[in-house]
Amino acid sequence: MKRIFLDVDEPLADFVGAANTFYGVSMPKEEITKWELPYERYGKTHNSFWDGLNEDFWADMPKQPWCDELVDFLESQDDYSVCLLTAPNRDNATGKQRWIRKNLPIYKDHYFIGPTKWHCAGPDSILIDDRGKNCEDFVAAGGRAIVFPAPWNHRRYCTDPIKEVKWLFGLLDSKIKVMEVV
Numbered sequence: 375m376k377r378i379f380l381d382v383d384e385p386l387a388d389f390v391g392a393a394n395t396f397y398g399v400s401m402p403k404e405e406i407t408k409w410e411l412p413y414e415r416y417g418k419t420h421n422s423f424w425d426g427l428n429e430d431f432w433a434d435m436p437k438q439p440w441c442d443e444l445v446d447f448l449e450s451q452d453d454y455s456v457c458l459l460t461a462p463n464r465d466n467a468t469g470k471q472r473w474i475r476k477n478l479p480i481y482k483d484h485y486f487i488g489p490t491k492w493h494c495a496g497p498d499s500i501l502i503d504d505r506g507k508n509c510e511d512f513v514a515a516g517g518r519a520i521v522f523p524a525p526w527n528h529r530r531y532c533t534d535p536i537k538e539v540k541w542l543f544g545l546l547d548s549k550i551k552v553m554e555v556v
């Protein structure tokens with residue numbers, strides 16, 4: 375059985391939208407062009423930003439408009455088993471568990487919460503994640519990866535992230551020996 379490990383924040387949950395609402399800031403996602411957020415625009419430091427996000431924040435993030443389409447597409451791949459793989463913020467893993475149960479109950483028993491995603495890498499494992507570093511580490515550990523399009527990674531100019539992921543998945547799943555689609 376081949377495995378898909380699917381990140382939550384950005385591919386499935388609208389973290390930036392939730393953070394804007396939580397901190398009362400109008401920060402266009404398109405202006406976040408690198409991995410570290412512009413904390414000063416939230417009136418925060420790195421630590422005060424992340425420390426301020428409580429369990430309810432992580433549990434109440436809205437679903438992305440494409441969330442169900444992405445899940446349906448991946449679940450329709452007969453040779454693959456899908457599992458969520460998400461990093462916790464501080465000690466708020468419980469918020470992530472609540473989000474999964476509320477928004478994607480089909481995964482309530484199919485998820486891992488941990489900061490080092492590359493431990494799940496293997497020749498039959500594909501990581502889908504918006505953080506380029508996570509994908510690089512996953513590939514370096516022997517897996518394959520798709521960088522989910524977002525303004526803070528090299529796929530920032532994709533206008534239709536799901537169309538792009540479907541195309542990239544087709545490449546990885548083909549007979550061509552591709553370890554990473556860049």
Ligand SMILES: [Mg+2]
Pocket residue numbers: 381382383384385503504505
């Ligand atoms: Mg993410």
